Amino acid sequence: MLLAAILGALAAGVVWLFAAKIWWFPPGIDAHAAAYDEQFLRTIIICGVVFFLAQAVLAIVLVRFRQRGNQGRARYSHGDRRLEFLWTVTTAIVFLGLALAGTKLWARVHFDEAPADALPIEVTAKQFTWSFRYAGPDEKFGRTALRFINDAAGNPVGLDGADPASRDDIVSATLRVPVNRPVKLILRSRDVIHSFFVRELRLKQDLVPGMDIPLHFQAERTGTFEVPCSELCGLGHSQMRTTMQVMTQREFDAWLAAREAQKR
Amino acid sequence: MTLRRRIFSTDHRTIGKQYYFLGLFSVLLGVALSLVMRYHVVHPKALGGAISPELYLSLMTMHGTLMVFFVLTVVPQSAFGNYFLPLQIGAREMAFPRLNMFSFWTTAASLAVLLSAFFVEGGAPISGWTAYPPLSAVGRIAGPGEGLGQTLWIVSIGIFCVASVMGSINFVATIADLRCKGMTLMRMPLPCWSWLITALLSLLAFAVLLGAAVLLLLDRSAGTSFFLPAGLYFNDTAIQGRAGGSPLLWQHLFWFFGHPEVYIAIIPGMGIVSHVLSAFSRKPVFGYRAMVYAMVAIAFLGFVVWGHHMFMSGMSPYSAVAFSLLTLAIGVPSAIKTFNWMGTMWGGRLRFTTAMLFAIGFVSVFVTGGLSGIVLGQPALDLYFHDTAFVVAHFHMIMGVAATFGIFAGTFFWFPRMFGRTLNERLGKLHFYLTFAGVYALFIPMHLLGLAGTPRRYSDFTSVDFLGALMPLHRFITHAAYTVAAAQLIFVVNLFWSLKKGPRAGVNPWEATTLEWTDAAHPVVHHGPYEYSSPGAAADFTMQTDAPNIRSEA
């Protein structure tokens, strides 16, 4: 009957919508993304099977057991202990198995430290723009202080001009990284909670005022990728967007050199 | 009866209806807000840009607050519970009728304070129903609505917490001490178990929220630094005198409340669904004891999974693993319940009343909503999906749809008892089919928006390139939303028309077994709650008060 038909159509239609990958992740650009996609596929296939079976069984039940004229009583039963035990244990194994499978992926992102030769980039978020600071040739981040912050004059991170280490620091509104090199982001916020998200990296991390949060990755393909703020940060939350440009080492060095030259 | 005694009635049935209509008012307002939001998403420049980002965000905040607190916490528990708990356990009244009256009016006061935020300078807050500091804690400087509007929001929530504890006191005492003769705990209808478990959850969770709300209020108005670190800089102004606090502390406290809260929203619905499925399958609930233990397990586990809302927050990644395992563990009792619902219907003689359709629909959407939780419960996968439309789809499926279906099932089932008339079945079925198809059309595409990476809480999608390509999906969702909303008008018409003109109902129009379908003043119980199609009985149902010589297993 009608509801059973809807459930059947639903079961098939939803599975198709996901399987057809019409709306899907953008292609990943690093090894982590590939591992991510595998774990997701594992999960979504299991979920898809369960979804399909549940809706199908529901539909079957509706058709098979609808009341038809005078056909006698329903089956009087208070349950079945063995069946309960069986499906409880099966569910537990499947769900916990999935959870454990994903742990390795998580560990590689957050338990492992960034490699020692990772390029450090300090990310500062504020209402409603991003700033990315590079340490420059001296490989030292200069001192910053609140009182030096001057957005209008292009000093959003509050670089202390008196500190020699800060003279070669480059602050950029977009994130630029060299391909095939480990990068370590140090995420900070000046005001409220923001969140850094790059779809192609399959990575996201909140930026919390008062905390310096590390996030490392190694991009393996060049290109320009969008970075939309992913934690409600006020009025301009939907406008707070920048890009990550992954470029060859040569292009990256050239860009840094050009920015240094500009400073002088 | 004088007007004053009617308004401040201590009769549990009147109070139950008062809660129900407060919830109805809130849901209509909440839906209206969401329709404005959906319209804005597809027509961002409409009305000359009248829906500014701050207006959009304030509508979103109030939509969430209204729905979570004043609809889903109020109707399944306080409305249906106050009306039917005493009836189902054979008590004459709730344990503390005057306290009951106070708890309703305190809830109403909380709603009034919340809505007043719309009308003050700066308007309603923009920080979402989750109100994360520092955005919610530094005042006007963080954005419009963050001045008086945010303060009123916090005060409203604080008042709601007090009302909730008052309600819990009543529910627990009533179930513990006022059950009639023969009504042992294991003979209680499942809604009563759900109301007991939910009352215990509320009691513990809302108390914590109250503590957190007080601390947030102090950070805003007394210069304290519970949630505020040093070095905050807004709009050319450095915030002075705050240091050492942590925004994460708020998140921990809030979600310690927030996760049990979503179980508070769904558990009574689960009880109602079990109750309705059994009645219209003419079969006992499959695995009654397992159903009870599953609800208890869900409630207990619900207290130790709060960190799954914080996987990306900067909290310890090691604790994320622990929270994840516990979160997926909660899927197990939920699955047990789903199997048991199917088991209840299997081998039954199904009667497709509107109440039954909504109960069946609940099972369908509960599975769908629960499964997206399996994705989100893994921190590794949450690295992409956190704060995307996928999360919004997940919780709307479970709360906005499943919990609401529980409310509809309860309404259609219990309306004859509450008002002495039946709702129109044809209108009911039309409402059901439009709603059921409509909510899937609405929320399945939202998962796809999330897969594509759409962040949540965006007031417009024109600044991010990849979001532009998703506008067709947004348009489809908006159309579905308007259709579903329109379908609810059928329900509202049905409800109000039937209140006055519906066909009169007998005492037990559904041929159900539990005490709310009898008129006995001092019932004595001899049977379990779900003795349908018992081989020893003359009819295909045995009322709990029927003579003890009828053979039944419970």
Added chain:
Amino acid sequence: MMKNMPAARDVVQGPPPPPPVDRGWGDGDGNDGRGADRRASFTGLFVLLAATIMVFAALTSAFIVRRGMSDDWTSLHKPPILWVNTAILLASSFLLDISRRALKARHRTKFNFWWSAGTALGILFLVGQAFAWRQLRNQGVFIATNPSSSFFYVLTAAHALHLLGGVTALVYVDVQALRLRLGPAKRTAIDISAIYWHFLDALWIYLMVLMYVWG
């Protein structure tokens, strides 16, 4: 006549009411009338106590986290009057207990006297707390001065607020007693108020330990 026999006017008139039958928790054995009200009141009280414990548990965990996370916590010099207040609160509990025992022995006047005394001490505790806050303010220690002072004010204010509710209950019983309107149904009110009061005592001791050892 022996010295400790109650005077005629002290004896409760009429036969004592039958004691409520204790049928245990959860047997569905039927609960009409007096017995049910009394048991329900106790259940209600325990539920309220559970909620109160959770509020203070939340504040305690915020306390512990805040103290451990930053190095800006300086130990608060607590006004010594707090010890006096503690003694007063404990004494008030003790007096309430004496009065309840007097009531059991049917000494109505003694009950009135000791209950009123206990109530008065309870109010004195609140006055003493106000003094403590004033002393802190005079020393320039306000709620935002330091996280330790923030928690001091929040915890003591939350406790005082709950105690105000307790005082209201004590005063209600006192007024009923003095008007000689203390029938059997009011016995529950006496017991509930007294248990709530003892709980607030215990809570205060806990807060004193928390504040003196870690604050």
